[in-house]
Amino acid sequence: MRIGIVGAGHAGIEAAQAARQAGAEVSIFSAEAVLPYFRPRLVSVAMGQVAPEAITMHPASWYEARGMRLQLAAPVSDLDVAGRALVAGGVREAFDTLILACGALPICPRLSDAGGVPPIGTLWSMAEALAIRTQLPTIRRVVVIGGAALGVESALRAREQQLDVVLIERLTRLFPLLLGEDAAGVVQRQMEERGVTVRTGQTVVAVTASAGGGRLVHLSDGSRLEADLVLSCIGAAPNLTLARQAGLPVARGIMADPCLQAAPGIFVAGDACQVGDRPARGAVREAAAQGRLAGQNAVAAIAGGALQPFAFSVVPMTVRCGGVEVNAAGSPAGAGVAEQRLDDGANPACFRALTRQVAGGRVAGVQMVGTREGFDALLADLGR
Ligand SMILES: Cc1cc2nc3c(=O)[nH]c(=O)nc-3n(C[C@H](O)[C@H](O)[C@H](O)COP(=O)(O)OP(=O)(O)OC[C@H]3O[C@@H](n4cnc5c(N)ncnc54)[C@H](O)[C@@H]3O)c2cc1C
Incomplete structure (x- = not known):
């Protein structure tokens, strides 16, 4: 079982690990020249607060010890969907299945x-x-x-x-x-x-x-x-370059079925992926979870096993830096959605609120500043 993975971000590395654990031979192609790293920490690297090496996910020996072939500075320039092959550095390689984990590009x-x-x-x-x-x-x-x-x-x-x-x-x-x-x-x-x-x-x-x-x-x-x-810092858009070139279906992201398959034997995960009307939400947790499933499904597809669908869950946003903390999920007040303050406002550094659909009372959002008190429990109520 040979699996080729395009992209060595959060989705790509999780996919590699899952596929390897399931017994596949794994080749990861990264356009970047450095070892895979924790992308959210780039801001601290840019501002000189953390050394670039400090945000590396794993040393080179980690990949070697697991028998994963990691190619750095190896952008994939072409995909052959029918042949399940890719071209990197002018060299064509065929695999049993491919996983596209090529992320997003900043706007x-x-x-x-x-x-x-x-x-x-x-x-x-x-x-x-x-x-x-x-x-x-x-x-x-x-x-x-x-x-x-x-x-x-x-x-x-x-x-x-x-x-x-x-x-x-x-x-x-x-x-x-x-x-x-x-x-x-x-x-x-x-x-x-x-x-x-x-x-x-x-x-x-x-x-x-x-x-x-x-x-x-x-x-x-x-x-x-x-x-x-x-x-x-106005956002990022799914990286569709390879998918477009290869004639894969694209909308906002690369279109995949609920099992993250874009075409027979071609899986997608992370920021590049769109399932139905759900484009990626640009979050590490979701990218990693999709990567894991894509790795497992890519192996199952080769072995003739059943593919599993991706279970979407709520993806909260957290910013915690410079003494400022924000935790939020869902939508703010607006048409048909009203805000309900949860604290008494006595502490000006903290804020806790819920939003609810006016019709039916379902929880539409959770907003907290300067605190996380009860945040996870409230998240579980989103949509209820
Ligand atoms: C500065 C910053 C801060 C962030 N903060 C947070 C946060 O606090 N919390 C959170 O949840 N999310 C955060 N995010 C978003 C999060 O990092 C992404 O959602 C996540 O990295 C997506 O993982 P991915 O594997 O899909 O894509 P990526 O991590 O972007 O990895 C994709 C990789 O594929 C490579 N690639 C693309 N095309 C090719 C090709 N043709 N050949 C080979 N390789 C290719 C790219 O170079 C890249 O290395 C942040 C992002 C940034 C940039």
């Missing part, structure tokens, strides 16, 4: 360029984190675009390094898809207390070169900010 607004230097950076790979880390000694002012988890963490970690930080959010509050006005207000106040300037209801309309050699960020209200680093 960057396309704006005017800043005189030769890339106007806006992204932080999604080790190479990008190291590029920022190398520039750190010359960076004093940072503009972060996007007020969700990645933007908030990047802003707080940059501030921990004593950098001047402005965070820009297009909508009227931080975490607009998860938190209501009140919870977001508590987070914003805590960020401002730590020295981050938060500007909501603003978009970046252009980035140009400034007279001092840095960047000039133009906002929708006509104001301008000087910056040495402009970081896009």
Whole structure:
């Protein structure tokens, strides 16, 4: 049984481990040149707070000891779906089944360029984190675009390094898809207390070169900010490059059936995967769980066993850094959804609330700032 895995992120490595445990020969192809690592910790690497090696998942010996073939700096350039083969470094290799775990690509607004230097950076790979880390000694002012988890963490970690930080959010509050006005207000106040300037209801309309050699960020209200680093934290989109090339069905992600199979013998897991109308939610826990199942199903497909469907579960969002803690899941108040505060508001550093469907009273969301008290129990009530 030979299984080829494209991508060595959280989904790819879990898939490899599961397939290996089930007795398959496993080859993992990674576009990145470094050993697989914990992606969420890239922000700390970029801001110089953690050594790059400290976020490595396993040493090279771990893969060797398990008989896994891990090829680094080996981007897969072509897939042959019918032949269950791939091409990496110009070499074609056929397998019994393939697993696509090629993740997502960061979204960057396309704006005017800043005189030769890339106007806006992204932080999604080790190479990008190291590029920022190398520039750190010359960076004093940072503009972060996007007020969700990645933007908030990047802003707080940059501030921990004593950098001047402005965070820009297009909508009227931080975490607009998860938190209501009140919870977001508590987070914003805590960020401002730590020295981050938060500007909501603003978009970046252009980035140009400034007279001092840095960047000039133009906002929708006509104001301008000087910056040495402009970081896009507005999200990521499933990486569809290979799937499109190979003619696999794609929508927002690579379309897979409930057992994570996109075509006979071709499985998908993690940020790249879409099952029915459920695109990936961009979370390590879900990517790893899908990776494990894809590994098991890829073996079962070869052995003629039954494939198992993926069981989706609630994926909460947690940010905990610089003394700010946010835990949330589900939707904030809005059309047909009302917010119910769970604490008495006596502690201004904490906030706990639920949201419920007005019709029927089902729990639609959980929002907590500065605490996790009862969070897991409330999560279990989501949708009930
Ligand atoms: C800075 C940052 C912070 C985050 N914080 C959190 C967090 O706090 N909590 C959370 O749950 N999630 C967080 N996420 C999201 C989480 O990291 C992703 O959901 C998760 O990594 C998805 O795993 P994956 O294996 O699907 O993709 P990835 O981990 O992105 O791995 C995909 C790999 O495939 C490789 N690849 C792509 N194409 C090819 C090819 N053609 N050939 C070979 N290799 C290829 C890529 O280079 C990459 O290494 C964060 C992400 C980032 C970037």
